[in-house]
Each structure stands twice: as C-alpha cells, then as structure tokens.
Amino acid sequence: MTDPTTGVPSPTAAGAGAAGAPAADEGHLVLRDLVKTYPGRHGAAVRGVSLSVPRGAMLAVLGPSGCGKSTTLRMIAGLVAPSAGSVLVDGKDVTGTPAHHRDMGVVFQSYALFPHMDVAGNVAFGLEMRKVPRPERERRVTEALELVRLDHLARRRVSQLSGGQQQRVALARALVVRPTVLLLDEPLSNLDAQLRTTMREEIRRIQQETGITTVFVTHDQHEALSMADRVAVLHEGRLEQLGTPQEIYERPASRFTAEFVGRANLLPATVVAAASAGEAAAAEVEVPGIGRITAQGASPAPGEPVTVLLRPHRVVLDAHDPDGGIARGTVLTAGYTGETVAYRVRVGGSGPELDVELPSGSHRPSAPGAEVGVSWQQGAARLVPAAPRSGGDAEAADGGGPAGDRDPRGGAA
Amino acid sequence: MSAAAPGTETGSDTGSTTAPGAERPAPGRWTPGRTAAALLLPGLVALLLTYAMPLVWVARMAFNEPLPGGAIRQTLTLGTFADVLTDGHYWRVIWQTVELGALVTVFTLLLSYPLALFLARTTTRWRGLLIALAVTPLLISSVARTFGWMAILGNQGVVNKTLQSVGIIDTPLQLANNLTGVVIASTEIYMPFAILVMISGFGRLDPELERAAASLGAGRLAVLRRVVLPLTLPGVLTAGLLVFVLSLSGYVTPRLIGGGRVFVLATEIYDEAITALNWPVAAVLSMLLLVLFGLVIVVYTRLQRFVERRILGERGAAS
Numbered sequence: 160m161t162d163p164t165t166g167v168p169s170p171t172a173a174g175a176g177a178a179g180a181p182a183a184d185e186g187h188l189v190l191r192d193l194v195k196t197y198p199g200r201h202g203a204a205v206r207g208v209s210l211s212v213p214r215g216a217m218l219a220v221l222g223p224s225g226c227g228k229s230t231t232l233r234m235i236a237g238l239v240a241p242s243a244g245s246v247l248v249d250g251k252d253v254t255g256t257p258a259h260h261r262d263m264g265v266v267f268q269s270y271a272l273f274p275h276m277d278v279a280g281n282v283a284f285g286l287e288m289r290k291v292p293r294p295e296r297e298r299r300v301t302e303a304l305e306l307v308r309l310d311h312l313a314r315r316r317v318s319q320l321s322g323g324q325q326q327r328v329a330l331a332r333a334l335v336v337r338p339t340v341l342l343l344d345e346p347l348s349n350l351d352a353q354l355r356t357t358m359r360e361e362i363r364r365i366q367q368e369t370g371i372t373t374v375f376v377t378h379d380q381h382e383a384l385s386m387a388d389r390v391a392v393l394h395e396g397r398l399e400q401l402g403t404p405q406e407i408y409e410r411p412a413s414r415f416t417a418e419f420v421g422r423a424n425l426l427p428a429t430v431v432a433a434a435s436a437g438e439a440a441a442a443e444v445e446v447p448g449i450g451r452i453t454a455q456g457a458s459p460a461p462g463e464p465v466t467v468l469l470r471p472h473r474v475v476l477d478a479h480d481p482d483g484g485i486a487r488g489t490v491l492t493a494g495y496t497g498e499t500v501a502y503r504v505r506v507g508g509s510g511p512e513l514d515v516e517l518p519s520g521s522h523r524p525s526a527p528g529a530e531v532g533v534s535w536q537q538g539a540a541r542l543v544p545a546a547p548r549s550g551g552d553a554e555a556a557d558g559g560g561p562a563g564d565r566d567p568r569g570g571a572a
Numbered sequence: 573m574s575a576a577a578p579g580t581e582t583g584s585d586t587g588s589t590t591a592p593g594a595e596r597p598a599p600g601r602w603t604p605g606r607t608a609a610a611l612l613l614p615g616l617v618a619l620l621l622t623y624a625m626p627l628v629w630v631a632r633m634a635f636n637e638p639l640p641g642g643a644i645r646q647t648l649t650l651g652t653f654a655d656v657l658t659d660g661h662y663w664r665v666i667w668q669t670v671e672l673g674a675l676v677t678v679f680t681l682l683l684s685y686p687l688a689l690f691l692a693r694t695t696t697r698w699r700g701l702l703i704a705l706a707v708t709p710l711l712i713s714s715v716a717r718t719f720g721w722m723a724i725l726g727n728q729g730v731v732n733k734t735l736q737s738v739g740i741i742d743t744p745l746q747l748a749n750n751l752t753g754v755v756i757a758s759t760e761i762y763m764p765f766a767i768l769v770m771i772s773g774f775g776r777l778d779p780e781l782e783r784a785a786a787s788l789g790a791g792r793l794a795v796l797r798r799v800v801l802p803l804t805l806p807g808v809l810t811a812g813l814l815v816f817v818l819s820l821s822g823y824v825t826p827r828l829i830g831g832g833r834v835f836v837l838a839t840e841i842y843d844e845a846i847t848a849l850n851w852p853v854a855a856v857l858s859m860l861l862l863v864l865f866g867l868v869i870v871v872y873t874r875l876q877r878f879v880e881r882r883i884l885g886e887r888g889a890a891s
Binding site: 236237238257258259260261262263264265267269271272273274275284285288289332333336 | 776778780781783784785786787788789790791794798799802803883884
C-alpha cells in the first residue's frame with residue numbers, strides 16, 4: 160500500500176501482483192487488475208482492482224453506491240464477466256470458469272430465494288445440483304439450518320418468512336454446499352437497524368465457526384469495520400485503500416477514505432519540518448488559523464501542502480480555560496444526540512470550523528457563542544497523503560484526463 | 573356529485589349519534605356501492621344487449637324443430653339434440669375440433685415460450701420494439717394471413733416449390749387442404765396472443781433467481797428446469813387456455829386452409845345455418861361448443877390450482 164506507516168504486511172497487488180511474485184505470499188482469493196467496462200457507458204465500473212484475501216479471512220469491500228463494489232463481487236462469483244484482469248482461487252485462475260462450476264456461495268442483496276420451494280428445498284438446491292445422495296443431503300440441510308438457527312422452519316414457505324429469516328435461509332443455502340469462498344452482497348441492507356446489529360454478529364459468528372474465506376460488499380462503514388478482518392475501500396472503481404479496520408479508520412491513506420469512513424475534520428496545512436521517519440513518522444505543520452501543530456504520518460518536504468485529519472471525538476473542549484488549549488475557539492452550534500453532544504466550533508477569529516463530539520455527561524455543555532479552549536491528545540492529528548485526485552472530482556477524472564496518472568496507487572502498482 | 577356532498581356531511585353526523593335508521597342510506601345519497609353500480613350499468617346494458625340476449629335466443633332456437641326448406645317450427649323439443657348426438661358425423665366434427673385445438677395449443681406454446689422468455693428477460697433498450705414486432709401480425713387480419721399461408725403451403729406454394737427445386741422431394745407435400753395446414757397456419761396466427769399473455773404472466777421471473785441457481789451449481793438446463801419453468805408455468809397455462817379457446821372457435825383458418833376437408837364446429841355451425849338453413853342444428857352445435865368451453869375452463873382452473881399448490885407451493889389466499 161501507499162501508506163508506508165502500515166506495519167502489517169498487506170497482501171495487495173501493489174506488493175505481490177505486479178511484481179509477478181510467486182504464490183507464496185498470495186492469499187486464498189486473489190483479484191488481479193479486474194476491470195469491467197459496460198458498452199455504451201462512459202468510463203469503467205471497475206477500473207483495475209487488485210487485492211488478496213487470506214484463507215479464512217473476512218474482507219469487507221466498502222464504498223459508496225456506484226463505486227463498483229457489487230460488480231467486483233459479481234465478477235468474483237462469475238456472474239459478470241470481467242473486461243480484463245483475473246480472479247484466482249487457491250492460485251488457480253478461475254476467470255473463465257462459469258458461475259456454476261466456481262463453487263462459490265453467494266448471498267444476494269435481495270436474497271433471491273426460490274419462491275416455489277420451501278426453506279429446506281432452497282437449502283437443498285445446491286446439494287441436489289452436486290448430486291449429493293438424499294440421506295446426506297437431508298443431514299446437511301438440517302445442519303445448515305441449525306447453524307443459522309432456523310431448523311424449526313424447514314417446511315415453511317419462503318414468502319412466509321420475515322426479512323431476517325429470509326436472510327438466514329440465503330446464508331444457509333450458500334453455506335450448505337461448503338463453498339471455497341462465500342460472497343455476500345449488501346447482506347444486511349434490507350433489514351431494520353436492530354436486526355442488522357444482530358445479524359452482523361450472527362454472520363461474523365458463522366464465518367468464524369466455518370472458517371470460510373468471505374468477501375462482503377457494503378456501503379455501511381460500521382458494518383465493514385465491525386465485521387471484517389480486512390477492509391477494501393473502493394472509490395470510483397478503484398481500490399482506495401486495503402487494510403485492517405484500525406488502519407482504515409486511524410491511518411486513512413487518502414482524503415476519500417478519511418471522509419468516507421467515520422467523521423472527519425480535514426484541515427489544509429503546510430509542512431514546516433518532518434519530525435521523524437519510519438513507523439512513528441510525524442511532522443510539524445502550519446495550519447492556518449490554528450498555528451503550528453504536530454501530526455502523525457509521513458510527510459512530504461517542508462513547504463508542501465498537506466491535509467490534517469482530526470476525528471471529531473478526539474477533540475476536547477474546555478469551557479473553563481479558553482486559552483489553555485492548543486487554540487481558542489467559539490462554539491457555533493451544539494446538538495444533543497443522547498450519547499454525545501455534537502459541536503461545531505470556529506477556531507480562532509476566522510480559522511477553520513471543526514466538528515467536535517464529546518460524550519454527554521462528561522462535561523458541562525457549552526452554548527453557542529461560548530468561548531472554549533480547543534485541544535487534542537498527542538497523536539490525534541494525522542497527516543493524510545495529499546492525493547492529487549482530491550483536487551479533481553469525478554467528472555474531472557472521467558473527462559478524458561490521464562486518470563491513471565492522477566492516482567498515486569495506480570503508479571505504485 | 574356536488575349536490576350530494578352536503579348530504580354526506582349531515583349523514584355522517586346523524587350516524588355518529590347512532591340515530592335509528594341511520595344504517596340505511598337516504599335516497600339520493602352518495603355511497604360507494606351506488607357509484608359502483610352506476611359505473612357498471614353501461615357495461616351491463618351493453619353485455620345484455622349484445623351477448624346475453626343473442627345467447628338466450630340461440631339457446632331457445634336449439635329447442636325448435638327444423639322443417640325441410642329452412643323453415644322452423646316453434647316448439648320445445650329435444651329432438652334436434654338427439655339427432656345431432658346420435659349422428660357419428662357430428663362426433664367426428666367435435667373430435668376434430670378438440671384435436672385441432674390441442675395440436676395448435678401445443679405447437680403455439682412450444683414456439684412462443686422461448687420468444688416470450690427472451691422478451692421477458694431481455695434488458696436491451698429495444699425490448700419495447702421487439703415486443704411490438706412480435707405482436708405486429710395482429711395488425712393484419714387473420715383472413716389476409718391465412719391467404720398468405722395458402723400461398724406458402726399450397727401444392728404450388730413456396731415450400732413445395734423450393735423443396736422440389738432443391739430435389740428433396742418429387743411430389744408436393746400435402747401441406748394445405750388438410751389438418752396439417754390448418755395447424756401450421758393457426759399456430760402462427762395465435763402466437764402473438766400467446767406471447768403477449770406469457771410476457772405478462774412471467775412477472776415472477778427474476779434474473780437474480782437464475783444467478784442464485786447458477787451460483788449454487790445449476791447449469792443452464794437445470795436453471796431452466798428447476799427455476800424458470802416452474803415460475804413461468806402459470807403464464808404458460810393462461811396462454812394455453814387462450815389459444816385453445818380461440819382455436820375451438822376458429823373459423824377462417826380451418827375454412828380457408830382446410831379446403832373443405834377439415835370439419836370443425838365453427839365451420840359446421842356456419843354451414844348448417846347459412847348453407848343448409850338448419851338453424852336449430854346450428855344452435856345445438858353452438859350449445860355443444862359452449863359446453864366444450866365450459867369443460868376447458870374447468871380443466872384450466874384445476875390445472876392452475878395444481879400448479880399453484882404443488883409446484884409453486886402457494887396455499888389458499890397466500891399471495
């Protein structure tokens with residue numbers, strides 16, 4: 160990855176793929192430069208995604224709608240033919256293998272349960288296709304239904320099930336064939352909030368029990384961060400960052416990731432001096448309106464523009480000592496949300512505005528207009544690599560410019 | 573309507589105070605039931621005048637006694653029924669009608685199904701045009717289309733000429749003036765109906781289901797057999813009903829392509845009424861055709877219920 164501070168070896172294409180390295184370091188499921196273009200549509204849906212999933216790991220493909228994540232999943236499943244690139248399972252190229260020979264379990268966003276079969280019939284379908292003899296079939300169907308805790312509803316029609324139950328049937332149907340890879344397309348998006356949390360844990364439990372290599376697609380950062388071992392952030396058909404949930408959240412490799420995953424204050428700044436290098440890299444930067452602060456992360460040369468990331472919940476406000484913090488601020492708005500109080504604070508007289516989130520009950524709430532001291536812990540401020548693409552929007556990237564050259568990772572891969 | 577509106581308000585007031593007799597709407601008051609009746613009336617009158625009354629008249633005619641020379645004696649006799657039902661010729665006509673209907677239905681469904689399936693599933697933006705194209709034959713009168721088929725299937729027709737010139741056959745194939753020709757032409761003529769009915773009946777078809785089946789290891793044939801076919805069966809049945817009924821009452825094609833050698837109920841009714849001037853026999857045959865329709869509807873309803881219960885697994889009122 161481009162993030163040099165990432166200590167964990169991340170098996171991305173940037174590492175193994177392009178160099179043509181042997182399969183030693185490769186994961187169970189590998190995508191190499193997957194591209195999908197649709198005829199008559201400007202620009203590609205997926206523009207060269209390369210990543211690797213270790214055996215038994217759970218990868219979340221996270222991105223906004225239209226970022227190409229579902230298309231990527233369907234290319235893995237063999238339901239959509241890639242325009243270029245390849246899909247490897249166990250080091251074997253399966254790009255040309257039709258879906259019904261790929262041995263992958265897919266849970267669709269709409270569940271796609273067969274309406275003309277009952278629950279057991281749905282689950283048994285894959286086993287029938289594999290010509291599993293009846294006694295074993297029945298045993299495995301029962302096992303799969305027990306795994307998703309639906310064994311008491313085996314003879315129910317799928318139309319008589321609730322959304323959560325249908326979701327479990329879809330999961331059991333995909334798992335019963337013991338697929339090499341399990342693919343979940345927005346598995347929780349059709350469930351209500353409470354059920355979503357339950358199913359999140361449920362899917363994670365089942366995935367860990369079965370130890371099956373899993374890829375799931377989601378637009379929900381909470382889902383991605385809480386369920387996955389690894390998160391791949393996709394943006395406009397490109398892999399923005401691949402890493403553990405902590406890496407993605409705490410050390411976003413791009414402005415897009417910083418903003419898309421969690422809430423973010425992004426402050427333009429100028430490098431003054433690099434403080435140290437390597438794992439604990441940090442730099443002293445000048446933020447207009449705030450002054451000189453230290454931010455974690457590798458920095459470009461002094462004088463270069465950078466972006467500083469400050470998560471709202473890492474900022475602290477002190478109403479008693481407005482001058483005791485890193486900067487002095489004025490509360491613009493305050494909103495009580497129950498668990499937290501969300502503030503918007505202007506730093507200095509005309510400095511940047513910051514979103515600040517404080518746990519409710521931990522402090523005496525400040526009213527709009529109040530003067531507060533703004534501070535944060537050492538290490539809360541983080542440098543975000545100033546990707547050139549952050550300057551250009553989607554249209555600019557599509558507008559015939561050398562989009563590949565604008566992408567820092569594109570060059571790295 | 574505007575005159576009735578104030579009445580509605582006062583009516584609801586008295587209703588809330590549970591005044592006795594408030595249940596029965598006052599004369600001239602607006603109620604949903606009365607609106608429905610008013611809306612139904614024109615259609616009802618039209619049906620009575622153009623359908624029910626002629627039908628009753630035909631039914632009545634069946635009990636009259638035919639006299640030589642086309643005269644009719646007004647009476648109430650089952651004699652004509654007895655004459656018709658004991659005459660082997662009429663049984664052969666009934667059998668040929670059913671046989672033609674069955675053959676045409678089977679071939680129409682077989683040929684229409686793949687087309688309808690394609691049209692229902694395709695995502696091309698030309699879909700609307702393609703569907704329109706599939707039903708454009710309906711714009712041409714079936715008489716004209718039947719004449720077209722005569723030109724194609726006759727002894728000097730396109731098919732025979734071509735096969736002879738290529739040297740595959742020496743003597744022309746008998747494709748017209750027999751049941752074969754009628755089946756071929758009728759099949760083509762009813763296909764647009766079947767395709768339209770099937771497309772609208774294929775609503776349950778969801779491409780995602782086919783993808784799900786494929787991901788579970790089902791090849792194309794298995795997807796068709798286990799997923800697509802069961803889910804499209806209700807539409808196929810409805811199309812089958814329509815084609816069978818249309819074919820039972822079909823007149824033009826059996827008459828023109830049959831060349832006087834294919835006798836079905838419709839042509840026979842016409843001959844009895846217009847040529848033989850035997851209206852009571854024509855009326856009895858019409859009643860028999862109605863009975864046939866009734867039987868078809870019964871069989872269709874049974875089949876539909878069977879498909880819904882056994883194949884689609886729906887129970888009672890469940891959607």
